[in-house]
Amino acid sequence: MSDNNPLQMEEIGARAGSHLDRHTASFDVLQPWKIISRNNVYIIYLSVLLFAFYAFARYGFNWIALSTSLFVSVPIGFAIAFFETRSQEFRRRHRRTRFWFYLLYRTFRVVCWFLVLFFLIMLLVINLPVNTYETIFPHSLYDFFATRKLWEFLGIALAISLFSNFLDELHRKLGRDAIYNLVLGKYHQVKEEERLFLFIDLNNSTDIAEEMGEMEFSHFLQDYFYDISEPIARYFGRVYQYVGDEVVVTWPLKKGLRYAVCVRCFFAIEKQIRRYEKQYLERYGRVPGFKAAMHGGNVVVSEVGKYKSEIAYHGDVLNTTARMLSKCHELGSDFIISDFVREKVQFPNYLGTEELGQFQLKGKQQEVGLHGVYLSVKKSEVRKRRFFRKKVMQ
Numbered sequence: 001m002s003d004n005n006p007l008q009m010e011e012i013g014a015r016a017g018s019h020l021d022r023h024t025a026s027f028d029v030l031q032p033w034k035i036i037s038r039n040n041v042y043i044i045y046l047s048v049l050l051f052a053f054y055a056f057a058r059y060g061f062n063w064i065a066l067s068t069s070l071f072v073s074v075p076i077g078f079a080i081a082f083f084e085t086r087s088q089e090f091r092r093r094h095r096r097t098r099f100w101f102y103l104l105y106r107t108f109r110v111v112c113w114f115l116v117l118f119f120l121i122m123l124l125v126i127n128l129p130v131n132t133y134e135t136i137f138p139h140s141l142y143d144f145f146a147t148r149k150l151w152e153f154l155g156i157a158l159a160i161s162l163f164s165n166f167l168d169e170l171h172r173k174l175g176r177d178a179i180y181n182l183v184l185g186k187y188h189q190v191k192e193e194e195r196l197f198l199f200i201d202l203n204n205s206t207d208i209a210e211e212m213g214e215m216e217f218s219h220f221l222q223d224y225f226y227d228i229s230e231p232i233a234r235y236f237g238r239v240y241q242y243v244g245d246e247v248v249v250t251w252p253l254k255k256g257l258r259y260a261v262c263v264r265c266f267f268a269i270e271k272q273i274r275r276y277e278k279q280y281l282e283r284y285g286r287v288p289g290f291k292a293a294m295h296g297g298n299v300v301v302s303e304v305g306k307y308k309s310e311i312a313y314h315g316d317v318l319n320t321t322a323r324m325l326s327k328c329h330e331l332g333s334d335f336i337i338s339d340f341v342r343e344k345v346q347f348p349n350y351l352g353t354e355e356l357g358q359f360q361l362k363g364k365q366q367e368v369g370l371h372g373v374y375l376s377v378k379k380s381e382v383r384k385r386r387f388f389r390k391k392v393m394q
Contacts (some may be wrong), residue, residue, distance in 0.1 A: 036078070037085040037230070043110070046164045047077030050114065053156050055136050058149070068135040072121055080113045103169055107162045114157050188303050194253035196262050196296035196341065197317060198237065199325045200228070200269070202245040203289040212284070221245060224288045227276055231268035235261040240313065250313070253296060253344075260345050266292050266335050267351070267375055293324035295338040320368060323361035327370065331356050339369035352376030 036044075051069035059065040122144065125137045138144035202208075202224065209217040225242065232239060236256075237249040249265070256262035273280075273288060280287045299315035320338070328336055333356065337345075342353060352374055358367040 035085070036081045037234070040081040040084045042164060042168055043081040043084060044074065044077035046110075046160060047073040047080065047114070049164075050157055050160050051076075051136065053160065054153055057152055057156065058136065059134055062134055064134045065136055068137065072118070072136065076114065076117045076121070079117055080110060083113065084110075099169065103162075103165055106169075107158065107165050110161045110165065111154070111157045114161075115154070118153070190300060190302040192298055193301050194297065195299050195313070195317070196251045196253055196256040196294060197240075197313075197321045198249040198262065198265065198292055198294045199321050200247040200249065200266075200290050200292045201325055201328075203291060205245040208286070216284070220284050220288070223276075223280070223283075224273075227272055228269045231272045232265060235265035235268055237262070237265055248318075256296070257344055257346075260348055260351075262294060262341070263335075263337065263345055263347065263351065263373055266294075266373070270375075290334075291325065291328035292335045293321050293328060293337070294335075294341050295321040295324060296340050296344075320361065320364065323364065324368070324370060327359065327361070331370065331372065333372035333374075335373045336370050337373055339371070342369075342371045347373075350376060 048070065051073035052066060055062070055065035055069040122137055122141065125132060126140060132139055138149060144150055202221075208220070212220060225247065228247065229239065232249055237251055240248040240250045242248075251262050269290075273290075277287050295317055297315070297317040299313045299317050301311060301313055303309055304312045324336055324338065328334065333354075336356065337353075347353065354372040354374070356370040356372055358369050360367050
């Protein structure tokens with residue numbers, strides 16, 4: 001394989017040191033979500049809404065109360081979203097907990113966060129020489145706890161948190177875009193769109209299923225699908241469907257090409273699986289391996305079904321991607337892309353490609369050009385080389 005070729009590695013490293021790739025040098029829209037998970041961004045909006053309602057309940061449309069509520073709500077929202085993101089491990093361990101139990105527990109936890117952080121900010125403001133008249137802050141802690149203000153805050157926090165967490169859990173289980181599209185009727189009429197599709201297939205699934213048994217293999221698949229969902233969401237992909245041990249991910253063309261998120265997603269999934277390698281070995285005695293193929297183009301999108309409606313994609317792009325996936329083992333590549341993707345994506349320095357040739361895929365009349373994608377240089381190595389190059393130039 002070319003990723004073990006030292007000459008190619010040296011050439012790529014030199015390229016990385018000679019110039020900055022415009023995608024890694026420019027602002028990366030994904031950077032904020034490394035601190036706050038995309039799934040927890042709603043907590044910031046929840047915080048703004050909660051304190052705005054509290055200010056309105058206390059003083060009506062008062063600009064002083066509303067402005068102080070905004071001043072407090074944004075940092076509290078960011079803080080809670082950060083802590084909730086750090087608690088992903090807890091959520092992973094309790095992913096099989098019943099829906100309503102987890103919903104109530106999460107609501108209780110978020111409300112406690114709001115109370116604790118609001119209490120700490122109140123302590124700070126009360127001890128400052130500032131006038132708290134017509135703000136959401138009490139004149140004293142006794143004024144807050146000895147009146148109905150505390151119960152008003154708790155009631156509003158509980159109601160808004162419960163409703164928001166319910167919607168978030170519903171979106172997480174059914175798909176955020178799918179619910180919006182069905183409710184708004186976006187695809188009630190048949191439409192044509194340009195999209196990218198990533199097919200991810202578990203390696204040796206038949207052998208694993210026979211070795212583990214049906215029940216254990218189902219648990220194995222549950223954990224595997226759960227773990228790869230976070231990097232898919234972080235890189236703005238949407239799971240279209242699960243087919244057996246296969247996952248189909250899709251992006252609108254422009255969104256998938258921006259910052260090369262469509263190809264970077266695959267390596268983010270690999271990193272996520274490596275992160276939980278120890279847990280997989282302890283639980284199942286093996287770590288899931290997978291291969292993937294990506295292609296893009298025009299597809300037809302429509303809402304199908306009367307009693308269980310869903311958004312469905314039709315077109316040659318999906319058939320071609322499925323045929324490409326079957327070529328991974330034959331070509332000795334874990335991740336292959338088509339000419340269409342290779343020509344449109346601006347690859348970051350730490351990813352390399354290898355031309356695999358033109359192939360007559362099953363059921364296709366025209367040949368399709370395939371390319372292997374591999375992690376050629378670690379991102380940390382690229383940064384290190386840039387740093388030393390700048391030092392030498394100085």
